[in-house]
Amino acid sequence: MSTAAVADTRPYHHGDLRRALVDAAIRILEREGPGALSLRAVAREAGVSPAAPYHHFKDKGELLDAVAHVGWEALGVAMTDAKARSSAEMGSMLTEIGVSYVQFSQDHPALYRVMYDCSRDKDMLPEGIQDKEDSAYCLVRGAFKQVAGDEVADMDVELATIAAWCAGHGLAEMSMFKQFAPLKEAFGGEEGFLRAVLSHLGMFNRKT
Amino acid sequence: MSTAAVADTRPYHHGDLRRALVDAAIRILEREGPGALSLRAVAREAGVSPAAPYHHFKDKGELLDAVAHVGWEALGVAMTDAKARSSAEMGSMLTEIGVSYVQFSQDHPALYRVMYDCSRDKDMLPEGIQDKEDSAYCLVRGAFKQVAGDEVADMDVELATIAAWCAGHGLAEMSMFKQFAPLKEAFGGEEGFLRAVLSHLGMFNRKT
DNA sequence: TGTACATCAGTGAACGCGCGTTCACTGATGTAC
DNA sequence: TGTACATCAGTGAACGCGCGTTCACTGATGTAC
Numbered sequence: 001m002s003t004a005a006v007a008d009t010r011p012y013h014h015g016d017l018r019r020a021l022v023d024a025a026i027r028i029l030e031r032e033g034p035g036a037l038s039l040r041a042v043a044r045e046a047g048v049s050p051a052a053p054y055h056h057f058k059d060k061g062e063l064l065d066a067v068a069h070v071g072w073e074a075l076g077v078a079m080t081d082a083k084a085r086s087s088a089e090m091g092s093m094l095t096e097i098g099v100s101y102v103q104f105s106q107d108h109p110a111l112y113r114v115m116y117d118c119s120r121d122k123d124m125l126p127e128g129i130q131d132k133e134d135s136a137y138c139l140v141r142g143a144f145k146q147v148a149g150d151e152v153a154d155m156d157v158e159l160a161t162i163a164a165w166c167a168g169h170g171l172a173e174m175s176m177f178k179q180f181a182p183l184k185e186a187f188g189g190e191e192g193f194l195r196a197v198l199s200h201l202g203m204f205n206r207k208t
Numbered sequence: 209m210s211t212a213a214v215a216d217t218r219p220y221h222h223g224d225l226r227r228a229l230v231d232a233a234i235r236i237l238e239r240e241g242p243g244a245l246s247l248r249a250v251a252r253e254a255g256v257s258p259a260a261p262y263h264h265f266k267d268k269g270e271l272l273d274a275v276a277h278v279g280w281e282a283l284g285v286a287m288t289d290a291k292a293r294s295s296a297e298m299g300s301m302l303t304e305i306g307v308s309y310v311q312f313s314q315d316h317p318a319l320y321r322v323m324y325d326c327s328r329d330k331d332m333l334p335e336g337i338q339d340k341e342d343s344a345y346c347l348v349r350g351a352f353k354q355v356a357g358d359e360v361a362d363m364d365v366e367l368a369t370i371a372a373w374c375a376g377h378g379l380a381e382m383s384m385f386k387q388f389a390p391l392k393e394a395f396g397g398e399e400g401f402l403r404a405v406l407s408h409l410g411m412f413n414r415k416t
Numbered sequence: 417t418g419t420a421c422a423t424c425a426g427t428g429a430a431c432g433c434g435c436g437t438t439c440a441c442t443g444a445t446g447t448a449c
Numbered sequence: 450t451g452t453a454c455a456t457c458a459g460t461g462a463a464c465g466c467g468c469g470t471t472c473a474c475t476g477a478t479g480t481a482c
Contacts, residue, residue, distance in 0.1 A: 051438080051460070051462095123385060125385045162388075166378030170379070183366070183370075186363075197371050200371035200411055203408055221425055221478075222426080247470085248469075256426080257426070259471080
């Protein structure tokens with residue numbers, strides 16, 4: 001059965017329009033960027049009337065929150081994978097996590113932007129990033145704890161985590177600029193460049 | 209003579225509307241944030257018809273560019289001051305510059321945002337940040353060169369500059385979140401917190 | 417010094433646009449009896 | 450098993466809004482003679 005046929009026989013009730021709207025929003029982000037992300041555009045992309053989203057989200061903000069949520073979860077998965085990979089290879093765990101973070105931002109620049117924009121609107125880090133057990137932030141802090149050992153004060157672990165997060169976020173935002181192209185080439189591509197910059201950031205250099 | 213009287217006798221021709229529009233835009237940014245920065249709002253704030261700006265700027269983008277330009281110049285001044293101050297006190301020059309950078313972003317959060325948004329739209333760092341002799345970026349690179357001495361390779365100075373810039377930008381963007389409030393208090397306020405985080409970033413620790 | 421005229425820098429009304437949201441509606445679904 | 454009915458999840462038309470931009474215009478200024 002072709003996609004068209006499926007579309008033709010699409011029932012009046014969608015089934016999981018909530019999820020479909022979030023997916024549509026992400027598709028728009030990847031294709032046209034954050035500027036194109038209106039509620040109407042999302043409904044259009046999902047093949048539904050502009051009023052339909054209101055049965056699943058209070059307003060535009062709530063839809064955006066849901067999109068950001070999906071983004072943070074995907075980022076968490078990417079970082080967890082990187083951590084697992086790195087400990088197997090006994091390389092620098094922190095660098096691998098950092099690289100995966102920045103690479104995520106480069107693979108999904110518009111989504112990454114929305115993730116932070118939603119947080120900024122509330123002056124709050126996303127969804128208890130510091131509290132939840134399996135949050136991306138806790139993953140980084142856990143890695144620092146593991147690398148540092150027990151004799152290091154909690155406060156220093158916290159500060160190192162914040163410093164690393166800031167550096168990662170800054171690198172994510174900066175590395176999109178064209179001016180760095182020659183430098184990237186000199187280091188054999190994006191990843192080489194990322195590793196070179198990260199190696200200049202003290203707290204990424206500790207090894208397990 | 210009161211301000212009202214000045215306003216009443218305001219001549220048909222403005223004198224320096226271009227500059228007045230940029231000032232009005234910055235006032236809007238400080239008061240209402242980047243979301244409120246429309247061309248019409250700027251004209252309104254400057255007390256002029258919505259068509260007037262078109263005699264001074266090709267379009268909205270060009271006005272925004274002018275605003276960003278003013279921002280980058282102000283940031284450059286703040287950083288130059290910090291550098292001068294620090295060498296007088298023989299403290300860590302790089303930390304002082306870093307602190308001044310982040311403080312600027314906190315004093316003018318909306319302007320700081322516009323400065324980067326304008327660059328992002330073009331995928332280019334602002335106004336030849338890397339080329340111009342007195343750019344903020346060159347100031348940082350110069351500081352690194354001075355601290356590192358002649359034996360360090362140019363490439364390493366470049367990478368350290370980029371790493372520092374990323375860290376500063378990341379810290380600027382992160383430190384606005386409410387979650388860091390308790391940590392800031394623990395370090396005796398904003399500046400103490402900034403210094404604590406920066407001290408965890410390797411390349412800020414070198415002293416003259 | 418006075419006058420004609422080109423140019424500059426404003427006005428204000430209007431354009432079309434896409435937006436977020438609301439509304440009365442209707443088709444589909446599930447449940448009680 | 451059938452039927453009545455409440456509820457759910459859509460439709461599509463409409464709302465008012467502020468936006469960027471254009472237009473014909475006009476008042477002020479400066480310059481040539």
